[in-house]
Amino acid sequence: MxxxxxxxxxxxxxxxxxxxxxxxxxxxxxxxxxxxxxxxxxxxxxxxxxxxxxxxxxxxxxxxxxxxxxxxxxxxxxxxxxxxxxxxxxxxxxxxxxxxxxxxxxxxxxxxxxxxxxxxxxxxxxxxxxxxxxxxxxxxxxxxxxxxxxxxxxxxxxxxxxxxxxxxxxxxKLHTFLRKKMVHTFDFLTSGYGLKLHRVLITYVIIVLIFSGINYYFRVELFGDGVICSFLDSVYFTLVTLTTLGYGDISPTTQLGKLVVAVEVTLGIVVISLFLKSISSRVIKT
CATH class of the missing domain: 2.160.20 (Pectate Lyase C-like)
Known part of the structure; x- marks a missing residue:
């Protein structure tokens, strides 16, 4: 009712x-x-x-x-x-x-x-x-x-x-609905419209796990032989890349690897932006 x-x-x-x-x-x-x-x-x-x-x-x-x-x-x-x-x-x-x-x-x-x-x-x-x-x-x-x-x-x-x-x-119109719906859905799932800090952290962990898996299982195709030797190496590289620190001790050697890393960097910037938005929202609301 x-x-x-x-x-x-x-x-x-x-x-x-x-x-x-x-x-x-x-x-x-x-x-x-x-x-x-x-x-x-x-x-x-x-x-x-x-x-x-x-x-x-x-x-x-x-x-x-x-x-x-x-x-x-x-x-x-x-x-x-x-x-x-x-x-x-x-x-x-x-x-x-x-x-x-x-x-x-x-x-x-x-x-x-x-x-x-x-x-x-x-x-x-x-x-x-x-x-x-x-x-x-x-x-x-x-x-x-x-x-x-x-x-x-x-x-x-x-x-x-x-x-x-x-x-x-x-x-x-349908195209307007789809555009606005995508924005709402992204904001809702990743940060709770900038109001749910824990969702940003969950999103970050999920991205780290996904790209750590990709970087490890396709390590030869992305980095060549002997660059990433363990899953811990993959997690380390993913964290450094997503946070845009980029130490350079591990880097891609193939065109596909460079493309994947570029996607990782972009997602890292997005997640950091979501995190800062959530923090600022909490401070302002408080």
């Missing part, structure tokens, strides 16, 4: 005040309710606490939540269209199939992981990208770098999925 619905099905109950809304609670569950007031907390000078509540098929369209604390709460099939959360906090909450289109967060404590089950990235790509962008700005301002970084990562994932949606709806 997708989160891109824009109305509450059935015959939901309309409530015009917070008191009327709170009266709809049954065993901690608010179900099929339209909340019409523009403020959820009539007295924002005090914290309004909502603990262990489930909001199921509840519309909070254009509602401003100010100084509200949600603890162990579940938003299931709700509408948070153009809602604003200011000076709020969410602790161990969960969002499921909830439309967050144009929702805004300011000075709010929230974990992007609470939305892990909320979106179908085949149908909700625009909504998901918009939400994670809003969370990223909020969490960056609130000095929560790890959560801000995760929000940015999920925003890129949503944008990547959005390419499929655009192609299906014929909004972009």
């Amino acid at each position: 997708a989160a891109n619905k824009f109305s509450i099905a059935g015959n939901p109950t309309r409530t015009n005040t917070l008191v009327e809304f709170l009266e709809q609670e049954v065993n901690g569950v608010f179900a099929e309710v339209l909340y019409f007031p523009d403020q959820f907390n009539p007295d924002p000078s005090r914290v309004l606490r909502q603990k262990s509540k489930t909001y199921r098929n509840v519309s909070f369209k254009d509602t401003t939540f100010r100084n509200v604390s949600f603890v162990y709460c579940i938003f299931d099939g709700c509408l948070l269209l153009s809602s604003k959360f200011i000076d709020c906090e969410f602790i161990d909450c969960q969002f499921i199939n909830t439309n967050t289109n144009k929702s805004q967060f300011e000075r709010t404590f929230i974990d992007p992981a609470y939305f892990s089950k909320n979106f179908d990235l085949k149908a909700d790509t625009n909504i998901a990208a918009d939400l994670y962008h809003s969370l990223y700005k909020n969490l960056s301002n609130e000095r929560q770098p790890d959560r801000a970084k995760e929000s940015l990562y999920m925003m890129y994932r949503a944008e990547n999925a959005h390419l499929n949606s655009q192609l299906d709806r014929k909004r972009i």
